[in-house]
Amino acid sequence: MDKLIAGQVVTYQGDPFDIPAEEAVQVLPQAAILVRDGKVVSVGPRDTLRAKHPEATLIDHGSALILPGFIDAHAHYPQTAMIASWGKRLIDWLNTYTFPEEAKFANRAYADEIAGRYLDLLLANGTTTVTSFCTIHPGSVEALFEAAAQRNMRIVAGKTCMDRPETTPDFLRDTAKAAYDESKALIERWHGTGRATYAITPRFSPTSTPEQLDALGQLWSEYPTCLMQTHLSEQTDEIEWVKGLYPDARDYLDTYERFGLVREGALFGHAIHLEPREIAHLQANDCSLIHCPTSNTFIGSGLFDMGPRKADALRVGLATDTGGGSSFSMLRTMAAAYEIGQLRHTALHPAQLLWLATRGSAEALRMEDRIGSIAAGMEADFAVIDLASTPAIAQRAITAETVWEEIFPTIMMGDDRAVITSYVMGERAGS
Structure with missing residues (x-):
């Protein structure tokens, strides 16, 4: 009717x-x-x-x-229960809070419980589409896709891949082959089913070996209509970490670029501390940057420069980055984006803030023809x-x-x- x-x-x-x-x-x-x-x-x-x-x-x-409906373009649903965990910078925060919580998602019943809770929290906050990392466990991906299908929500998600032994705990590590095989099986099952889109998901360069990034680049070439989500240049100490792990790379972006992970459909969370070469290559490849303001202030990452990035004609979406972000609300996220804009001497009009949380995020996800x-x-x-x-x-x-x-x-x-x-x-x- x-x-x-x-x-x-x-x-x-x-x-x-x-x-x-x-x-x-x-x-x-x-x-x-x-x-x-x-x-x-x-x-x-x-x-x-x-x-x-x-x-x-x-x-x-x-x-x-x-x-x-609000579109949250970068989130970690497995971090729902540990949102607003106190007092750590990124690397310590991951080891202290995130990785132990994500290990619980080996239990499918727990994954189902959190997936349902998470999506209901989003809907209560006006968010109708979300792009989320899952965990290394395929069941965590199945749980989120199934919960979204039950609610008829548009969803983008993928199995988080991380295999580098010196930077990941043994209880939360896969392999290059498992990343490829399990992600491929999930793509075959879910990509394009109902309102679901699969995102190939290396967590970020520090937790993946070159072999794993190469395998995921190959997978993306086989399934080019998928998206690819990861993190880029969130904190200065993280960038130094990457330089030590990838000494031959020209910069942080190059650790993805050399493996075919920088092209149309790539979603780079944070992207605060970018080099000129990185900006030029992000432009040339029509990549998307995802601004996560509450997370950037909560974890002390830095201030995203909205004015110049939009002037660069880059696609920019907006996101909560739960649980690094301290709120499920896109209203609170818009407020934080405004505050960061003020600190960057870019006063964002309320119309621009609404646009970022809706149409801007849709363009970042290349879904502006639908949502x-x-x-x-x-x-x-x-x-x-x-x-x-x-x-x-x-x-x-x-x-x-x-x-x-x-x-x-x-x-x-x-x-x-x-x-x-x-x-x-x-x-x-x-x-």
Whole structure:
């Protein structure tokens, strides 16, 4: 049955980093979205669409803001239970908290429990698509794909591969052959099934041998429609670590490039401390950078430079990076992106922040033809946002003179309380 989902609807006319933000991102008041069979049919004035489609079920959210569902472009669902673990830099944090927690995913029942919990937390925060690392255990990947299929969520995920004995614990290590064989079997099972996309997933160069990276590069050449996700230049001490492990490499990016892992469809998490050669090669190969602001501040990694990277015409997505990131909320992530932008002398307009969390991440995942905007033919994934969800936000929003002044307090102070509901393929999450 057709549905009319009504409220203030956010639409995109362009990239707000390329054209004036308020021209690129528009908020349609008293609007509605006609949804049929999980897809957007049309967007327009509520009364007009109501008159044209009297048979459609009207779901009226009043003055609430209806956005494309948030897209979290880089996360680690196995770190759900250890989010907000105190006091470590990246390498110590991995050894102290992350690796012991990820070892638990050898137990498929535990993986199923965390996968379901994680996706429900995302939906409660308005996130309808996520790109996640799993663990070395194939069952951890199966658990996440199955949980996403049960919720009809669009999902990108892959088996995390790590085989270097001097940098990985023996209880969390595979081999080059296991990485290839197990990833291939998972691709055959899941890639393109329903709303699932497989991402070939070396954790990062320090935890993989050249042999493993070479095997994964070969695998990607055999399955070129997969994505590839990893980490790049998150911390300065990590970069020095990489130089010691790969003394012949020109730079950090080259440790991936020489194995065929730098091309269209590559997703590089963090990418804070880049060299000029790296930027040029990321541009030339149309790679995507994923900004993880809450993680970068929580672990003390550094400040991503949004202005120059967008000026470089790079694809940039936005992500929580849970559990290095300290929140499941893309609203909190947008707020952190704004704060980092201020420190980098780039004041991000609220329209740019919304775009990064939706359309920008969709472009980073090369899925902008399906998700990330509300327009005819797109999948009907939405987040419905209350712009007066708490007394503190309401007292600020009520004095707003423009819609962007009304929206910005929710970006800066909002959390899951601001999310009225999420729609997945036109259906309310949990219904």
